[in-house]
Amino acid sequence: MTDTAIIIVAAGRGTRAGGEPKQWRMLGGQSVLGRTVAAFQGAGRVIVVLHPDDMVRGITEFAGKVTLIAGGETRSQSVRNALESIDPNEISRVLIHDGARPLVSPALITRVRAALETAPAAAPAIGVTDALWTGADAKVTGLQPRDGLFRAQTPQGFHFPAILDAHRAHPGGAADDVEVALAAGLDVAIVEGEDDNIKLTWPGDFARAERMLGTGMDIRTGNGYDVHAFTDGDHVMLCGVRVPHSKALLGHSDADVGMHALTDAIYGALAEGDIGRHFPPSDPKWKGAASHIFLTHAAGLARDRGYTISNADVTLVCERPKIGPHAIEMAAELARITGVEPDRISVKATTSERLGFTGREEGIAAIATITLVKP
Numbered sequence: 001m002t003d004t005a006i007i008i009v010a011a012g013r014g015t016r017a018g019g020e021p022k023q024w025r026m027l028g029g030q031s032v033l034g035r036t037v038a039a040f041q042g043a044g045r046v047i048v049v050l051h052p053d054d055m056v057r058g059i060t061e062f063a064g065k066v067t068l069i070a071g072g073e074t075r076s077q078s079v080r081n082a083l084e085s086i087d088p089n090e091i092s093r094v095l096i097h098d099g100a101r102p103l104v105s106p107a108l109i110t111r112v113r114a115a116l117e118t119a120p121a122a123a124p125a126i127g128v129t130d131a132l133w134t135g136a137d138a139k140v141t142g143l144q145p146r147d148g149l150f151r152a153q154t155p156q157g158f159h160f161p162a163i164l165d166a167h168r169a170h171p172g173g174a175a176d177d178v179e180v181a182l183a184a185g186l187d188v189a190i191v192e193g194e195d196d197n198i199k200l201t202w203p204g205d206f207a208r209a210e211r212m213l214g215t216g217m218d219i220r221t222g223n224g225y226d227v228h229a230f231t232d233g234d235h236v237m238l239c240g241v242r243v244p245h246s247k248a249l250l251g252h253s254d255a256d257v258g259m260h261a262l263t264d265a266i267y268g269a270l271a272e273g274d275i276g277r278h279f280p281p282s283d284p285k286w287k288g289a290a291s292h293i294f295l296t297h298a299a300g301l302a303r304d305r306g307y308t309i310s311n312a313d314v315t316l317v318c319e320r321p322k323i324g325p326h327a328i329e330m331a332a333e334l335a336r337i338t339g340v341e342p343d344r345i346s347v348k349a350t351t352s353e354r355l356g357f358t359g360r361e362e363g364i365a366a367i368a369t370i371t372l373v374k375p
């Protein structure tokens, strides 16, 4: 593919997406422009056109990987600068691409290249399917027939001598290189564009791109484990449900071992320590506290950080009391406290076959696993 040059145009100061120029904003841990350059890996010799102020940054990010060219006052001038730098003895095809379209696919690049076998120019586009209106002052003023209308994308591909001549002959100010090619009388073939090949322009475009990359999603798993010993009494609190029993559980709070395990699982997923860090046992104000206070706090912390509870699974380990008859009520109570749908919370139980401290009925153990998701 050494006879192909890729011109990536990134000389604009576009800040409509908010903050710094959009080509330098981070997208899934990589700059937008870095992603765009990577998308053309192996497709030819890459030339990146940068704003003169960005040349040092470009050298830092792309040293040795691409050719850097300083852009001009307008997009057309920037493309022209790149075209003029190309040796016609080495290059026969050029693909010209917006630096702010990092999600271009290998298949789309291949389609554009293939179309250049039979046409001097080829560019991707998507037929307009939405109804089109004209409007003014936030009111619809008329309808615009959409037949024959296309939304233009890049990369736009050309036979090199033809697009160089077209740019040299053009007075400037073209919106894209197809406009320049048409002005020179070149036939431009339309190839099928892609909906995902969006041009990052507005703040919402970055969120959409993150979603498409799947890099915005943060999935976390936490586990919790707790044990409380039996003492004299007539009931135990398990997962927020009062269960009559011939013993009670010993603890600083209400000793709800299941709810403690789930609470610690949430803190664990958030890397926020455990219940003891947030509610120190040394503080008398938590003596005899109802454990839903802890769980409510942990769930609130997760919510404040943008996480939702995808699911939780709590297992109680004891010989007695029998958990089965209460399991659904326990799950419903945990769901109520954490504010999630009941079918996302599981409470189940097992014995330990009369082995160990739980088998000897000296206490109850609980383990919990939780998944938090931030879209």
Ligand code: MG
Pocket (backbone or CB within 6 Å): 226, 227, 228, 251, 255, 256, 257, 260
């Ligand atoms: Mg505990």
